[in-house]
Amino acid sequence: MDTNIDWVLMILTFTLGCGAGALLYHLIKANTGQSADLKQRMNQKEMELARLTESVGEHFARTDELASVLEKNYQSLLSHLQKGADSFCDDATLYKQIGHKKGRNKATFTESAEEENYASEPPRDYAPKSSGTLSEKFGLDPEVTPQPPKGL
Structure with a gap:
């Protein structure tokens, strides 16, 4: 009987080993599949x-081409307007107002006229050397003392 138990234990161990091996194989194969x-x-x-990177690159290349075409059209429009002004304007003041220089529009003309009329300097972040940076009178108008009315 002792030999029967040995055979039963061997068969049982072999079956459990095959089952454990199959389970382990299944788990490994499932992770490999995932x-x-x-x-x-x-x-x-x-x-x-x-593909997205390529399409973004194509988009910006096309945008650059269209901007170049737009710039060329704008330049040709300015050239056309300048030729029209040269051929149709007889009045010198009107011709001066539209800007004889190439590429000047009305807004830039008025800005340059204002700059010529009002020569101003940009704001400074320091005080002039004559009054010093810590002078109490820097940037202030002199105080005017009111005069009493005459005739009293």
Whole structure:
């Protein structure tokens, strides 16, 4: 009977070993399948990113082309207006107002006229050397003392 128990234990151990091996194989294969799916999704996302990057590059290249065309059209429009002003304007003051120099529009003409009329300097972040930076009178108008009315 002792030999029967040995055979039973061997068969039982072999069966449990096969079962444990099959379970371990299944778990390893399942993780491999998930990682393969994950790798496939990652590759797909990388391809989408590459396509998106390429399309963004094409978009900005096309935008640059259109901006160049727009700039050329703007220059030709200014040239056309200047030729029209040269051929149709007889009045010197009107011709001066529209700006004889190429590329000047009415807004830049009025700004330059204001600059010529009011020569001002940009604001400084320091005081002039004559009064010093810590002078109490820097930037203030002199006080005018009121005079009493005459005739009282």
